[in-house]
Amino acid sequence: MSGLSPWALTAMDEFENNEVIHSEHFQDLSLRISATKESIWVAVSNLSYTPVYFRACYVPGGVGKDLKLKKTADGISIHIKSIIGIFDLSIAFSFEKLIILKYKCTLIPSDELFIPYWPRDILTTNHAKQPVKSIGEVHVQQIGTRSGLLYFSLPERDLRILYFQNLTELSPYAEQTGTSLAEVVGGSLPEIGLSLPETKDKPLKAGIKYTISDACIGFKTGAILTSDQATDYLDMLSEIYLQVPKPATRYTHWPDILEKGLEDLIENPGCWSMVSGSKYLNAYVCDYDTPPEIMVQLAVLLPLVDYSEWSGKTLDVMKVIKEGLAPFYSEKLKTLVRWHPAAEDKLKGEEEQKMPMVMDSWYLHHPLLNLSRLALKGDKQAEKLFLNSLGYAIKVAHKFKYQWPVFYKMDTLEIIKAETKPGAGGEQDVAGLYTHVMLQAYELTNEKKYLKEAEIAAKKLATVGYNIMYQANNTAFGAGALLRLYKLTGNERYLNLSYRCLASIFQNIQLWDCNYGFGKYIPTFFALFPLSDAPYTAAYEEQEVFCAFHDYLLHAEGVEILPSVRLLCSEFIRYLVERAPYYYPPMLPEEMISDEVKTGEVDRKLWIALEDIHDGIEKSGAVGQEVYGAGNAFGILPRHFIKIDGEPFLVFTDCPIGRIRKSKNTVQFHLLGDTRIDYRLRIVPDNNSRNALKLNFEIKDSEAFKTPKDRRQDLEIFLKGNKMVHLNWKKS
Structure with a gap:
């Protein structure tokens, strides 16, 4: 056991003799509320095992005798007057699919108040000499400004716990004190949980109510040693998600x-460079020092293809991009290369991968995946480049035994960087990305050797464990590939592996709104971080995960997937549709955008996404303005707006959709979301005149459309997910 704080030791000493003031029982769990000298505790025990203790309220200076307790419909409320202020605590219990404990504590300081330290609110033991293995194992905890959660198990007590702190409610505390809510949930066993950020410069104001804890905790008992850790995480997270308040979308x-x-x-010269007489997209606006990259060209081209097919418009820019693809193919290596060969001399080696012939493992497969998508649409040039590069991709997979390093030399296959950090392995999720590429090759050629390659890589992924994600978009592509492999083979191992990929992604989300500092200006709920240790969220990876989740839900039609997967994937999509515009500089206040930029320049009037959105105490856009994230809008609009030829309106929904069927005066589609969530469906006229839309709209067995306040010319209705919608219209 690691060292303990004086607060933990003092609490342990008091546990034996404290008085129980309320108790509840659910199945094998007992929940007992008691008061010690300075805290209100909830002790949760499975059968007769040692309890886990949750400090629902900490009262420096002592709880005292002036404690007023009142029973409520689902728990109790406690009112405490102390020397530092007034504490109000509510504790609630519920049990449906999961046993849930909630506690929320507020403080009204009696004087201006600094918080130099605040003890964590969970103790997994009541004895300082407890053996290490009996105090539990933490699987997930808050990194940076991700969700304020802890996922941990106590195998000896047959107990698995997901602790979630609703950091949205703590934002006023951070705003007032000028602090960040990054990594406030953590600690070392047996002393874990929330510790309020230390205040140094700005105190809490007297007479103002601040939420200082808002916890929602789920408990799983029964055979946790044999239940799947990733599946349990997804199921517990989804149940807690349904319990916590969520911001409304717009x-x-x-x-x-x-x-x-x-x-x-198209028009801004900062987005383009010239090489050998051809135009190429820069990675970042005004980044002329880096050679063109194949990944960048295709990452923009594919969303443009989506938009072109949806709109029926021919975009000349697509032809420009396609004309520049062939030079990336190396006849010597028989594969696509990362950097444009005619401009490799620009590479100066300021970063490990910025050297001729150095390949980042995922960069080999991502362009192949996009080429395969073009090939399956009938693009012969893309098919040739894709098929001609597959032999090299397979050779690399065999060389590294389906466990790819971070960087290697393309010509010699010498490893330049083996691991992301010591002991963490290489790019673990590339096995899933490779599986996806091989399945695309199998679909294109019907050659069984590619299906065999996909299965070998997928099985190797099973050896990685639960921390699969290196980069979120590639992990999401892998999840979809594993679902497809399950449908092809019937082997449930692949479906479960897809859940592991998704669990890895949903460990890296921000389920709270950063309503302090610069965060006040933008929605941040359900934001996704691109890497497991990234300090910011990023437009490109979010947009690609968004598209991958759409595909996952489409492939899942007819498959009995976990309800938690449907819920979490569709909710990420719903919130991304609202959040994504806030990557564009014109949507942000100027003071929020960094004056210093790592790569290229930031044009604050340009509708090209910033790469990076940071915590509210930091400026954003410090990495650069990413041209390869320009696919943002082109990926979103075709997936959420239904265009009907000859009609003067679009149909919008923030729910992922499938099975779209159009006929005269009718469109039907399947809302792929969760039955417990209300999704927005809106009729959007082509112009700003409501009078031009003289049509009556009707959905069978639903309420009538209403006029929304934000756009009076539109019509809107809310519908539950996972249902078929039949929308009809006729002239009024």
């Missing part, structure tokens, strides 16, 4: 954003 008119972004992408 409609975003993506057609306008797309037009601005398309114009800037």
Whole structure:
């Protein structure tokens, strides 16, 4: 056991003799509320095992005798007057699919108050000499500004716990004190949980109510040693997600954003470079020092293809990009290379991968995946480049035994960097990305050797454990590939592996709104971080995960997937549709955007996404303005707006959709979301005149459409997910 704080030792000493003031029982769990000298505790025990203790309220200076307790419908409320202020605590219990404990504590300081230290609110033992293995194992805890959660198990007590702190409620504390809520949930066993950020410069104001804890905790008992850790995580997270308050979403008119972004992408010279007489997209605006990259060209081209197919428009910029693809193919290596061969001399080696012939493992497979998508749409040039590169990709997989390093030399296959950090392995999720590429090759050629390669890589992924994610978008592509492999083979191992990929992604989300500092200006709920240790969220990876989750839910039609997977994937999508515009500089206040930029330049009037959105105490856009993230709008609009030829309106929904069928005066589609969530469906006229839309709209067995306050010319209705929608219209 690691060292303990004086607060933990004092509490342990008091546990034996404290008085129980309330108790509840659910199945094998007992929950007992008691008061010690300075804290209100909830002790949770499975059968007769040692309890886990949750400090629902800490009262420096002592709880005292002036404690007022009142029973409520689902728990109790406690009112405490102390020397530092007034504490109000509510504790609630519930049991449906999961046993849930909630506690929320507020403080009204009696004087201006600094918080130099605040003890954590969980103790997994009541004895300082407890053996290490009996105090539990933490699987997930808050990194940076990700969700304020802890996922941990106590195998000797047959107990698995997901602790979630609703950091949205703590934002006023952070705003007032000028602090961050990064990594406030953590600690070392047996002393873990929330510790309020230390205040140094700005005190809490007297007479103002601050939430200082808002916890929601789920408990799983029974055979946790044999239950799947990733599946349990997804199921417990989804149940807690349904319990916590969530911000309402707003409609975003993506057609306008797309037009601005398309114009800037095509016309702004900072987005383009010339090499050997051809135009290539830069990775970042005004980044002329880095050679063109194959990944960048295809990462923009594929969303443009999506938009072109949806709109029926021919975009000349697509032809420009396609004309520049062939030079990336090396006849010597028989594969696509990362950097444009005619401009490799620009590489100066300021970063490990910025050297000729150095390949980042995922960079080999991501362009192949995009080429395969073009090939399956009938693009012969893409098919040739894809098929001609597969032999090299397979050779690399065999060389590294399906466990790819971070960087290697393309010509010699010498490893330049083996691991992301010591002991963590290489790019673990590339096995899933490779599986996806091989399945695409199998679909294109029907050659069984590619299916065999996909299965070998997928099985190797099973040896990685639960921390699969290196980069979120590639992990999401792997999840979809594993689902497809399950459908092809019937082997449930692949479906469970897809859940592991998804669990790895949902460890790296921000389930709270950063309503302090610069975070006040933008929505941040359900934001996704690109890497497991990234300090910011990123437009490109979020947009690709968004598309991958759409594909996952489409492939899942007819498959009985976990309800938690449907819920979490569709909710990420719903919130991304609202959040994504806030990567564009014109949507942000100027003071929020960094004056110093690592790569290229940031044009604050340009509708090209910033790479990075940071914690509210930091400025954003410090990495650069990513041209390869320009696919943002082109990926979103075709997936959420239904265009009907000859009709003067679009149909929008923030729910992922499938099985779209159009006929005269009717469109039907399947809402792929969760039955417990309300999704927005809106009729959006082509112009700003409601009078031009003289149609009556009706959905069978649903309420009537209403006029929303934000756009009076629109019509809106909310529907539950996972249902077929039949929308009809006729002239009024």
